[in-house]
Amino acid sequence: MNVFRRRSTKKKDQQGHNQAANGYNNPSDPNTCTSKVEQLSEKEIPQQNLAELLGVTPDVNPSEGPETDSAQQKLRDVRLIRASVSQHLPKPPSDLDQNLQQHLVNVQDTVRSELMRLSPRLEKMGLIGSLIDCYHHQTLDHICDLFKKVQSSQKTFELMNWVLHPYLSQDLLVHPDHQENAPIKKGDFPLSTELVAKAEKLLLENVQEVRKCLDQILLIHTNQDDDSEESCIGLYVDIIQLVNVMPEEAQEINSKLSHDIREVCFQELKMFLGRYTAEQTKILGEKAKKAIPNQIHFLKILKTCKEIKKHVQTKSEGIEDSLIQEIVATLENMEDFTLKLLMEIVADMAESRLQNYFTTKYKRFFLISDVETHFSKVSWCPDIQKRVMDEAYKLIAHTYLKHLVRSSQRKLRKCWSPDVVQKVIEDAELLHDTISKLAPGVEQWKLPELLEDENIDAVKITVATMQRSRYRVDEELLSTLLVWKGLSKSQAKQVLGALPEHEPRQTNSVSECRHF
Secondary structure, three states: OOOOOOOOOOOOOOOHHHHHHHHHOOOOOOOOOHHHHHHHHHHHHHHHHHHHHHHOOOOOOOOOOOOOOHHHHHHHHHHHHHHHHHOOOOOOOOOHHHHHHHHHHHHHHHHHHHHHHHHHHHHHHHHHHHHHHHHHHHHHHHHHHHHHOOOHHHHHHHHHHHHHHHOOOOOOOOOOOHOOOOOOOOOOOOHHHHHHHHHHHHHHHHHHHHHHHHHHHHHHHHHHHOOOHHHHHHHHHHHHHHHHHHHHHHHHOOHHHHHHHHHHHHHHHHHHHHHHHHHHHHHHHHHHOOOOOOHHHHHHHHHHHHHHHHHHHHHHOOOOOHHHHHHHHHHHHHHHHHHHHHHHHHHHHHHHHHHHHHOOOOHHHHHHHHHHHHHHOOOOOOOHHHHHHHHHHHHHHHHHHHOOOOHHHHHHHOOOOOOOOHHHHHHHHHHHHHHHHHHHOOOOOHHHHHHHHHHHHHHHHHHHHHHOOOOOOOHHHHHHHHHHHOOOOHHHHHHHHHOOOOOOOOOHHHHHHHOO
């Protein structure tokens, strides 16, 4: 049955009036209240009958005028309706956060069922508007009280969605059959928007719970620190999910609220990252002191910083530029520090293996086994591992060249290897193969090509390619290498002079030189 279906307004015949009147003094008749309420005018309805219909105690206040005073009777009727609404609205459960959805369903069902029960009869009495108005006001007061009691932002969102959707739906208080009595039509809709505005303010205040949640996430992952993929990617996944879920939920309410919540979340994220980077700086410093520290924790930090930075930059529209810049700067500084610390470890490792490498005949290239021990291939961050291995490759190559050119080829043939050039080429290829297994796609070191080039023009092309690659060599070391290879000083100067000044590392000519 439609809650607001209009009942016929045709007058009942006189016989029906008489029957109803005769039944008034018969309290044993169960239909007595119904028949009189349906057929008597507003002025003729005793308060006892209205109270029975509403299921409340009659209002007796001798200080007010007699029942025949229509204004006073109207006030009494409204008080009875208010008492009925207050009595019928479900009380909040003690464990509200656990049972909020069910409680809202109960409220919704109660409002609907009471309107269905009372609307046809109170419409005859001219009290339907008061009925709807009382339910509207008291329901909003009830929801306002719930906003103060819920313990999380998630529950606040659920309440806001309920007010904006199920509660203000056409099916509940704004049915087409009674639009003239609906609160929205009577100017009370601002009460709903005011409630939502208060809830939005409360929600923005409660967003600060993100701070506590971020710290809890970090504590959990610190306690579970291991080399598993879940542990390594879980931190940034949880952080991003936390700072993103509330703005996304708020988007269903309105875009401005979503923006405001995202900005608060980013503020909390900025402060969290300050604490996080300070803590990780200490942890990395301790790990770097180990003989051959495991790279996994370093990769984990680099991946975490990269993914959080990517998320913040993707969601930065409308957010204060200075806030985004501070977050990005904090993350990039942490990335730089982590990578710098890693490269210091690699540099120490390379120096320890290469400082005496070229002084002992047929000595094994132990640096390769160190690289394999220190770095292990991981599946969860190939982008980060390639970045790290590119830098490590560049550093090792530079260190190798630096120690290589300290001794002439003639001296090296005596104390290191009879075929110096071939031995260097073998080392370079072994280094590249080792690093390629860890990070497929790394750029190849051009040292073997340079050593094999036999004419000055070929050398110029190879040197130009080297200087545009990741393994760019400073000119002083490059000049020494060219002389070590066998070029005269004037030829070395000629090769270096052919290099274009201030040329970008990557141009189309690079590919052409490589192809050549």
